[in-house]
Structures are given as C-alpha cells and as structure tokens.
Amino acid sequence: MNENFINKTIQEFKLIFDTELNVMVTIRLNDAVIIDVSKEFANILGYTPDELMGRSCKEINLYETPANHNRLLNKIGVEGSNSFRELIFRRKDGSFFTSSMSSQIIMLSTGENISDNVTKPKSAEEKDKTANELKEKVQELVFQTQEKADRAAELVMANRELAFQNEEKDKRAAELIIANKELTFQTREKADRAAELVIANRELAFQNEEKDKRAAELIIANKELTFQTREKSDRAAELVMANRELAFQNEEKDKRAAELIIANKELTFQTREKADRAAELVIANKELVFQNEEKNKRAAELILANKELASQNKEIVYLIFHDQLTGVYNRKVYEKELERLDTADNLPLTIIVGDVKGLKQINDSFGPTMGDELLRKSAEIIKKSCRKKDVITRTDSDEFIILMPKTNASEAEAIIQRMNDLSSQEKAGPSDISISFGYETKQNEEDEIQEVFKQADEYMYKDKSFKVRAQHKDI
Structure with missing residues (x-):
C-alpha cells in the first residue's frame, strides 16, 4: 500500500455482516465515523440508520472494548485487509453478540477504502459453514475481477508475467531432471543394507502422501478453472487469449501428471532394488535433507510470486475503472454511475459537460507530451472545484463529464465559476488553459436522463462558440 497516497486521501472501510442480505456499514478509517449504513445493519444493533449516521464507533461502543477497536483499525491500516475472525460487538441496549468479520481495502471516489465482512450471530457449525462460504465467494470475486480487463497495456503485463512463469517452469523442469539423475545414482548405489530400509520406506510413504496432497490440489484447481470458464464473458478478444492460456495450463498439467506416473514407477523400482547397503543409506539421507531444503526454497519463491501477483491485480482493478492519464473515472464508470444515480432520491441531478480547448493544436504544435500536460492540469482544476460526492469522468480525449447528485442549477453555476477562475x-x-462548460439539471423523475445530457452538451458547445467569438473580438 502506498503510504503517501493514504496520507493524502480520506480512508473509509465497510463492515458487511451478510453480503447476501446487504447488511453493511461504511466507516471512515481516520476517525472511525460512520458515513453510510444499511437498514439491516442498524436493526441488528438495535438502532435506526439516522441514529448511526455521523457517529463514531467509539461513541456508540460498537466493539466490546476500545482496545479491540484500536487493534482492528491498526491491523487494517498496516495490512490493507483483515481475514475472517471472531469479534464481540455491543448492541444499543448494552447486550453483546459474537460474529465473524473480514475486511479489505477498496478504491472509491474518496480515495482508499476498506471492505469488511461480518456475519450475523450463528451457532458454531453455522459460523464455520458461513465463514467458509464467504471465503470462497471472496476468492471467486477477487479472481473474477482479476480476470476482467479490457486494456491492451494490462494484457502486455499479463503476457510478461506468463513469460516469467514459463521461465520458472523451465527451471523447475531442469531441477527435476537433475533430481531424477540423482535418484538414479542413488538406486545404483543403494543395496544390501536391510536394517535401514525401514527408514527409507517411511520417507517414501511421506513423499507419496505429499504427492496425494498435490493431486488433491490439482483437482481443486481444475474445478476452479471450470468455474472461471463459465463466468468469462463480454470480452471476445480476451477470451481467445484466456482460452489459449487455459489450454497451455492443461497441457502443463498433463505433463506434470505424466511425470508423476513416471516418478511413481521409478519409486516402485527403487523400493524393489533397495537392500543390504546400510553404510550408504547415510549418504542417501543427507541427499534427502538437501532435497527438502530445496523444496522449502521453492515454496518461499512461490510465496513471493503470489504476493507480486496480488500487487499487480490491485493495479489492474484501479486501471479498469480510472483514466490512466488524469486519474479520474473512465467512460465505463460514467455509464454505470449515470444509471445508478438516475433515481428520485438523487434529484435534482445535474450533469456538467466540459470540453478542453485547443488539445489538437497543442499536440500538433508542441507534441503529445504537452497535450497530456494540458489534460492533467484540466483534470486537476475540475477535481479541486468539485465536491467529494460528485462523479468526475473523462469520456473522450478532450471531454469531461461531471455527475452531481442532489445539486441544483445555482450550485452547479458556482462550481463552474470556480473551475473557470482556476483555469x-x-x-x-x-498555452492558456480554457475549458468550455455546459450543464443541465434533471428536476422531475419522468425526465429522460439522455435528454438532460444532450441539453448540457448543447450548452457546452454554445459556451465554446461564445469563447471563440470573444477571443477573436479581443484580437
């Protein structure tokens, strides 16, 4: 987690008692103030939503002790997430109940956030079952999010990672060849020492158990791949590449399975051949210790690789929803947020359309680097002028759209004036920075939101024409 980024943003996290019933609460991390709460969550604690909004967790004594509260926030702030665990919570009437909870930092328009899951009080069996189901759902959702990407740059990163994995697989294959040669050498050397065969057989039994565990893990991995295949949609070009990768992985698994069969045959042969070499078994045991050390090293390398993949997946999630150049939301978020905000509860709903003047001329005259600087500074001006609840998006090369729920015309005009003053x-x-703005406000629920957008777009073009005429008049 980027500490500088955390220091510059307002942090929030969500406690989710039951994801299927939408029992959740959003809490700001820096002061533990409740900023969003579901009705179901309030009912569990014996409050109404209005009684909880704006109050801190310490004020309502949400946790059994202040120490539990501080430990939770410190853990989330340091690790970025909190897996399922049992915590004791306090209701409004002072009674306590025990629930399991998990948390995860997520990115929202206000900056970095943390998502927590807490299940309703249940019996011990139900708690274990619910915790396992929620873990599987979280893992499935995380994997689905990781798989979804529609950016060529992200695919390049994925290909590089696959190339790195292939190199690692080649190294493991080479190590297996060396290990097989060493086992062949051991087979020729081992003989005539019956007393030590008991120890060797125990070691072989342990290795067989380890192979059974790996086989079980492969079965689980195959089931997960089958589920992933059913869930993939809406990305035809990416699906082709994903299917090729899955086919490659299946081929690799077949190769590993074939190698396991050969290894099992080799172990059977070794068992028949071992006899009457007690003194040389000491050398064999030393070699087995060396092999175990190598296995531990490989396991440590796999842990580091998984951590790197998790970091890359977080970056991919950010790029899916944000414009890479300016850091504001992209068109995909605009379309989803427009649909989400188009409700009676958000009226009056104002749309502001902004067009950055002279982008093409600057690109032609000074190059794309200067054009990128113009867009970044324009985005900063818009972000400084707008409020936290406003949704800022870049929908075209030089076009920005701002969705402003519960905002009337006079408030929109004041924000536009701030943006003009800053620009x-x-x-x-x-080059001077000039942005043309147009806005329109949806007052009634029956008004079509697309018509509201068209009016805002037309007013933007009128403002753009007016500024051009004013500029020519000054010249």
Missing part, C-alpha cells in the same frame, strides 16, 4: 490562473507550457 484562468493556469497554463500548459506556453
């Missing part, structure tokens, strides 16, 4: 004070290299 008049900034430059992109030698």
Whole structure:
C-alpha cells in the first residue's frame, strides 16, 4: 500500500455482516465515523440508520472494548485487509453478540477504502459453514475481477508475467531432471543394507502422501478453472487469449501428471532394488535433507510470486475503472454511475459537460507530451472545484463529464465559476488553459436522463462558440 497516497486521501472501510442480505456499514478509517449504513445493519444493533449516521464507533461502543477497536483499525491500516475472525460487538441496549468479520481495502471516489465482512450471530457449525462460504465467494470475486480487463497495456503485463512463469517452469523442469539423475545414482548405489530400509520406506510413504496432497490440489484447481470458464464473458478478444492460456495450463498439467506416473514407477523400482547397503543409506539421507531444503526454497519463491501477483491485480482493478492519464473515472464508470444515480432520491441531478480547448493544436504544435500536460492540469482544476460526492469522468480525449447528485442549477453555476477562475490562473507550457462548460439539471423523475445530457452538451458547445467569438473580438 502506498503510504503517501493514504496520507493524502480520506480512508473509509465497510463492515458487511451478510453480503447476501446487504447488511453493511461504511466507516471512515481516520476517525472511525460512520458515513453510510444499511437498514439491516442498524436493526441488528438495535438502532435506526439516522441514529448511526455521523457517529463514531467509539461513541456508540460498537466493539466490546476500545482496545479491540484500536487493534482492528491498526491491523487494517498496516495490512490493507483483515481475514475472517471472531469479534464481540455491543448492541444499543448494552447486550453483546459474537460474529465473524473480514475486511479489505477498496478504491472509491474518496480515495482508499476498506471492505469488511461480518456475519450475523450463528451457532458454531453455522459460523464455520458461513465463514467458509464467504471465503470462497471472496476468492471467486477477487479472481473474477482479476480476470476482467479490457486494456491492451494490462494484457502486455499479463503476457510478461506468463513469460516469467514459463521461465520458472523451465527451471523447475531442469531441477527435476537433475533430481531424477540423482535418484538414479542413488538406486545404483543403494543395496544390501536391510536394517535401514525401514527408514527409507517411511520417507517414501511421506513423499507419496505429499504427492496425494498435490493431486488433491490439482483437482481443486481444475474445478476452479471450470468455474472461471463459465463466468468469462463480454470480452471476445480476451477470451481467445484466456482460452489459449487455459489450454497451455492443461497441457502443463498433463505433463506434470505424466511425470508423476513416471516418478511413481521409478519409486516402485527403487523400493524393489533397495537392500543390504546400510553404510550408504547415510549418504542417501543427507541427499534427502538437501532435497527438502530445496523444496522449502521453492515454496518461499512461490510465496513471493503470489504476493507480486496480488500487487499487480490491485493495479489492474484501479486501471479498469480510472483514466490512466488524469486519474479520474473512465467512460465505463460514467455509464454505470449515470444509471445508478438516475433515481428520485438523487434529484435534482445535474450533469456538467466540459470540453478542453485547443488539445489538437497543442499536440500538433508542441507534441503529445504537452497535450497530456494540458489534460492533467484540466483534470486537476475540475477535481479541486468539485465536491467529494460528485462523479468526475473523462469520456473522450478532450471531454469531461461531471455527475452531481442532489445539486441544483445555482450550485452547479458556482462550481463552474470556480473551475473557470482556476483555469484562468493556469497554463500548459506556453498555452492558456480554457475549458468550455455546459450543464443541465434533471428536476422531475419522468425526465429522460439522455435528454438532460444532450441539453448540457448543447450548452457546452454554445459556451465554446461564445469563447471563440470573444477571443477573436479581443484580437
């Protein structure tokens, strides 16, 4: 987690008692103030949602002790997440109940957030069953999110990672060849020492148990791959690449299975051949210790690789929903947020359309680097002028759209004036920054949101034409 980023943003996290029943609460991490709460969550604690909004967890004594509260926040702040665990919570009437909880930091428009899952009080068997089901769902959702990406740059990173994995597999294959040669040498040397065969057979039994565990893990992995295949959709080009990768993985698994069969045959042969070499078994045991050390090293390398994959997946999730150049939301988020906010509860709903002037001319005259600077500074001006609840998106190369729930025309005009004032004070290299704005407000539920957008777009073009005429008049 980027500490500098955390220091510059407002952090929030969500406690989710039951994901299927939508029993959740959003809490700001820096002061533990409740900023969003579901009705179901309030009912469990014996409150109404209005009684909880704006109050801190310490104020309502949500946890059994303040120490539990501090430990939870410190753990989330350091690790970025908190797996399922048992905690004791306090109701409004002072009674206590025990629930399991998990947390995970997520990215929202206000910055970095943490998502926590807490199940309703249940019996011991139900708690274990629910915890396992929630873990599987979280793992499935995380994997699905990781698999979804529609950016060529992300695919390049994935290909590089696959190339790295292939190199690692080649190294493991080479190590297996060396190990097989060493086992062949051991087979020729081992003989005529019956007293030590008991120890060797125990070691072989342990190795067989380890292979059975690996086989079980492969079965689980195959089931997971089958589920992933059913869930993949909406990305035809990416599906082709994903299917090729799955086919490659299946081929690799077949190769591993064939290698296991050969290894089992070799172990059977070794068992028949071992006899009457007690003194040389000491050398064999030393070699087995060396092999175990090598296995531990490989396990440590796998842990580091998994951590790297988790870090890359977080970056992929961010890139899916944000414009890479400016850091604001992209068109995909705009379309989803427009549909989500188009409700009676968010009226009046105002749409502001902004167009950055002269992007093509700057690209042609000074190059794309200067054009990128113009877009970044324009995005900063818009972000500084807008509020936390406003949804800022970049939907085209030089177009920004701002969705402003519960905002009337006068409030929108004040925000546009702030953006105009800030843009008049900034430059992109030698060029002035000029952004044309148009807005329209949806007042009634029956108004079509697309018509509201069209009106805002038309007013933007009128403002753009007016600024052009004013500029020519000044010249």
